[in-house]
Amino acid sequence: MIVVFLGPPGSGKGTQADILHEQHGFFHFDTGSRLRAEIASGSELGARIEQYTNAGKLVPIDIIREMIKRFFSASDAGRIMFDGFPRNLEQARVLDESLLEHNVKLDCAIYLEIDEDSLLNRIVNRRFCPQCGDIYNLQSNPPRQAGVCDKDGAALIQRQDDTAEVFGTRLTVYLHETMPVLEHYRKQGLLNTIDGDFDIGEVSKAIVELLGV
Numbered sequence: 001m002i003v004v005f006l007g008p009p010g011s012g013k014g015t016q017a018d019i020l021h022e023q024h025g026f027f028h029f030d031t032g033s034r035l036r037a038e039i040a041s042g043s044e045l046g047a048r049i050e051q052y053t054n055a056g057k058l059v060p061i062d063i064i065r066e067m068i069k070r071f072f073s074a075s076d077a078g079r080i081m082f083d084g085f086p087r088n089l090e091q092a093r094v095l096d097e098s099l100l101e102h103n104v105k106l107d108c109a110i111y112l113e114i115d116e117d118s119l120l121n122r123i124v125n126r127r128f129c130p131q132c133g134d135i136y137n138l139q140s141n142p143p144r145q146a147g148v149c150d151k152d153g154a155a156l157i158q159r160q161d162d163t164a165e166v167f168g169t170r171l172t173v174y175l176h177e178t179m180p181v182l183e184h185y186r187k188q189g190l191l192n193t194i195d196g197d198f199d200i201g202e203v204s205k206a207i208v209e210l211l212g213v
C-alpha cells in the first residue's frame, strides 16, 4: 500500500506517519528529515540545501528527483508513506513517473485539513529528538520529563526553521505550490480529507479506519 500525506506545515503529517510506521509497519519516507540529515553531515550538498530550508523555500527539483530515484531503486517496502513529498505539481509528476516505472500504484492521498490559526502555535512549540526523530509539542504532546526524549533520553531540540518568521514563508509556499497538488490527486480520485484539528489519537483512528489497516 502506498500513501501520500499532504497538509500545511504543522498539520501533523510527521506525527501520524510515525504512528503508521510504529503500529502498522509503514516505511516512513520523509523528505524534510532526509534533507536535515544531509545538512547535518556537513557536505557541500547539505550547505546548498540549508540555504533553502532556513529560508522556508522548497529545495530545487534536481535534489528531490535524485532522492526519489535512490529511494525507489533501494526500496522493496510493501507499505510506504510519503510525508512532505510531493510538494508541488512538478514533484507530483516525478512521483507518478516513478510509480509507473516500478509498476506500482498510489492507493491514497490523505489531506490533513486544519484551522490555519492553530498552525503557528504548533510550530513554535514543536521539539524533536535528534537521535530517534520522535516529535513532541511543549503544549499538546510534551515529553514525560521536560526537554528529554521519552524513548532514548536524548536532549530535545527545536528545528532552525520553526520560527514565526520562517513559518510565514513556509505557509505561503504551501498555499501557492502545494495546494495545487491536492487537485492533482482529487482528479485521480485518490484524495481523502481528514480533520487534523482533533487530538493525535483521534486523527490516527480516522486515518487507520480510512486505510483499513
Ligand code: ADP
Pocket (backbone or CB within 6 Å): 007, 008, 009, 010, 011, 012, 013, 014, 015, 016, 122, 123, 125, 126, 127, 135, 136, 137, 138, 140, 141, 196, 197, 198, 199, 200, 201, 203
Ligand atoms: P508536520 O509534519 O505536518 O509539520 P508534525 O507532525 O511535526 O507536523 O506536528 C507539528 C507539531 O504539532 C508537533 O509539535 C506535534 O507534536 C504537534 N501535533 C501533531 N498533531 C497534533 C494534534 N492532532 N493536536 C495537537 N498537536 C499536534
Ligand code: ADP
Pocket (backbone or CB within 6 Å): 008, 009, 010, 013, 014, 031, 032, 033, 035, 052, 053, 054, 056, 057, 058, 059, 060, 064, 083, 084, 085, 086, 087, 091, 161, 170
Ligand atoms: P514541515 O514539518 O513543516 O512540513 P518538512 O520537515 O517536511 O517541514 O520540511 C522542512 C523544509 O525542508 C521545507 O520548508 C523545505 O525547505 C524542505 N523540503 C522538505 N520536503 C521538500 C520537498 N519535497 N521539496 C522541496 N523542499 C522540501
